[in-house]
Amino acid sequence: MINKITYILLLISSIGFTQTNCVSNMAGSYPCNDYDLMSHYNKNTLSTNDGSDIWGWTDSTTNKEYALMTFEDKICFLDVTDAMNPIYLGFVNTNAGVHYWRDVKVYNNTAYIVADQVGAHGVQVFDLERLRNVANPPENFAPDTVLTAGFGGSTIGSCHIL
Numbered sequence: 391m392i393n394k395i396t397y398i399l400l401l402i403s404s405i406g407f408t409q410t411n412c413v414s415n416m417a418g419s420y421p422c423n424d425y426d427l428m429s430h431y432n433k434n435t436l437s438t439n440d441g442s443d444i445w446g447w448t449d450s451t452t453n454k455e456y457a458l459m460t461f462e463d464k465i466c467f468l469d470v471t472d473a474m475n476p477i478y479l480g481f482v483n484t485n486a487g488v489h490y491w492r493d494v495k496v497y498n499n500t501a502y503i504v505a506d507q508v509g510a511h512g513v514q515v516f517d518l519e520r521l522r523n524v525a526n527p528p529e530n531f532a533p534d535t536v537l538t539a540g541f542g543g544s545t546i547g548s549c550h551i552l
Contacts, residue, residue, distance in 0.1 A: 409474060430502035436479060437461035442492045446470075447501070447518050456521055458501055460492035465503050465514075466528075467521055479521055480529035486511035487535055503533070511535040 402529035410418040410427040417427035433441070447456045452527070454471040456479075463484050469477040484505060496518065503514040512526035514533035 398537045428470050431460045436466045439463045445494045460494050462488045479524045479527045480531050
């Protein structure tokens, strides 16, 4: 999981912005706790729907840092290695209906994406190493697989990751 870089994208705005230092627990008009605000990114470039979860991944081969942001309709991947100039690499659309409760977690180099209360979404599995070679961002990615069968033959539909 990424460290301070995660906070770059927590403060998504529709306006341009430059670095703002955290002074007395404020970075400009935003609360902070010893983290500087490095940049803003236009949320509507990613999705016109609301966001739900943010996670991170550091590529152990390249040491690049990535932010993974879920929205009601998709998950977006951003290269945040250069904190002042994040790059929107692409997205994976939802596998079922649009809903606020979408989560992502990372294990090794794989993202596991779920949605709650949307029907037969299953678990979308995405190999994050694919982010190393994005030629024309933003790319509309397909998941590598979608897990729909659980233990004992049960069906994975809506679920939530803690």
